[in-house]
Amino acid sequence: MPTIKDVAKLAGVSTATVSRAMMNPEKVSEKTRLKVELAVAESGFSPNVIARNLRRSESKTIVVIVPDIANMFFASIVRGIQQVALNNGYKVLLGDSIHTVEQAKAYMDLVRSKQADGIISLTAELPMEIRQGTEIPMVMACEYFPGFPIPTVRIDNRGSAKRAVDYLLDIGHSRIGCITGPMENPICVDRKAGYQDGLQQVNIESDEAAFEDGDFSFQSGYSAFMRLHQQYAMTALFCFNDMMALGAMKAATQLGIKVPQDLSIVGFDDLLFAEYTNPELTTIRQPQEDIGKTAANTLMKILQGGKANQDTIVPTQLLVRASCTSPKK
């Protein structure tokens, strides 16, 4: 593999000129630029980016920490991130933290060791240290810690959950079960609060028996519904994500509970498959790619030394499909 030296020799100029011709073509005369371009083509030269990175002390790489790469919700966000990163000349290093803070920490160390310039975290399962702030250029998307000195891009979880519950209330339900996520997670706390806001507004008192925890997986939605069904008589169900909604739907079907006739279900996220469930899933849409793009743009701004918005809230939307109907009398 030829180096910049070879090209310089071939073109009969100095390495500095070759470098300039490639990085700042306008700082070089037309003639020499052509010579250099020719030499580059002839030698098949491709600059060693590692060397460049070392010299300029930047890596043009960002790390995306996801808690679970097999979770479709994150995939779409990553796609959005990837798009703007690429447009800005950045590569995306994928970090699956598998829900452990040790892994997350390992990925954060990549910026300490200059292998990455910044981080976008799609999980709040991060080392405690960063609670007091961090010099690492970083933005969080979807998840967050309250009172955390890191810019975030997320939705109004509380308002969105309330929106879902309001809808169920509107069409006549009053006994609404709820399959939550892990309640250590602030966004779950928010969504639960939103659920309660909805009930409170119409003076229905909240019943702890209406809740069961899941962990956002299909399986957990299934088993949470099996438990919930034992302890709480309901005509509607709100799930904190689509995957659990689908799990619950399967459980209901197995129990001979018809959706939506006997049980209305609302999900959260609007994953690709939500349109293809049977019945089609009514859900709160999160603009996943937009979230990714916004997060990436925010990080780009920080990386360019700019000041980023502390928090960006992106809008959600209730998507009414076929999994809900008014309760039987």
Place this chain on the structure above:
Amino acid sequence: MPTIKDVAKLAGVSTATVSRAMMNPEKVSEKTRLKVELAVAESGFSPNVIARNLRRSESKTIVVIVPDIANMFFASIVRGIQQVALNNGYKVLLGDSIHTVEQAKAYMDLVRSKQADGIISLTAELPMEIRQGTEIPMVMACEYFPGFPIPTVRIDNRGSAKRAVDYLLDIGHSRIGCITGPMENPICVDRKAGYQDGLQQVNIESDEAAFEDGDFSFQSGYSAFMRLHQQYAMTALFCFNDMMALGAMKAATQLGIKVPQDLSIVGFDDLLFAEYTNPELTTIRQPQEDIGKTAANTLMKILQGGKANQDTIVPTQLLVRASCTSPKK
């Protein structure tokens, strides 16, 4: 951020010794090793990996090219890759080629420019040049080109498809529709051949009207079924992946065709959601994480200068669930 020089000064040794103490502790006396470790801890030194990479001319990074990161099928494979890569001290750079060879080429250039050591491609949409072989350490997973000088990890597509069709035949079907993928894709050619093998074995002649092309998306499965339904009377349907199977299932349901009573459906892949469709989807299981792990192990072997198997075939499995039944008389 302190450099190795600072550590050396602090420990009262040379930079060479610090380097040795970290890379080959056994090449250094107990005493100096301790001194160095202390100095490292005290200064909070973290080696600049870029500089190391430059010096050793390796990046300890592999690139995974996926045609579509939002496709769940690839996500699980990536997870498998990530696991073994990490265990071997490699990072994973994610490359979403969005089904374009230009993007794929851009990612392949990362190894030319020393930013990555090797590539795992989950797509065959690659630049033609590599048909004549390439010096780039590379392995393909899932997809392949026939007669291609690159090690692959994949399944027996033809046999697996035949397996699916055999099953439908066994339970009494003889009119079996087929939603294929893009037929430029060799794995689709194989699967179609497998379908035909199955029919041929029981002397049913293949009918071109039984086929409709999809592109592996939910949406394409939906519309392919809508077309197929017009042109071919069938009691069973074989889809080249689960996403299209789900799309077709939705289309059938909309048309008042009951699954499985009026139409049996078999998918391919066994995505996470296949267990949660209504009815649950009978499908050919591909061991996605295993494929990823095997591909990564193969690449590791190549990177270590070893010779890799040209082709590894991993086994599939027919998963019988609820989306199929014998045809009505």
Place this chain on the structure above:
DNA sequence: GTGAAAGCGCTAACAA
């Protein structure tokens, strides 16, 4: 077992 020194390939002052 340890240190001195060379240099990986590139970029960016600074001179000319």
Place this chain on the structure above:
DNA sequence: TTGTTAGCGCTTTCAC
């Protein structure tokens, strides 16, 4: 506009 020069931070001979 171009060349000279000095590193970026590390590893690795080669001496000692």
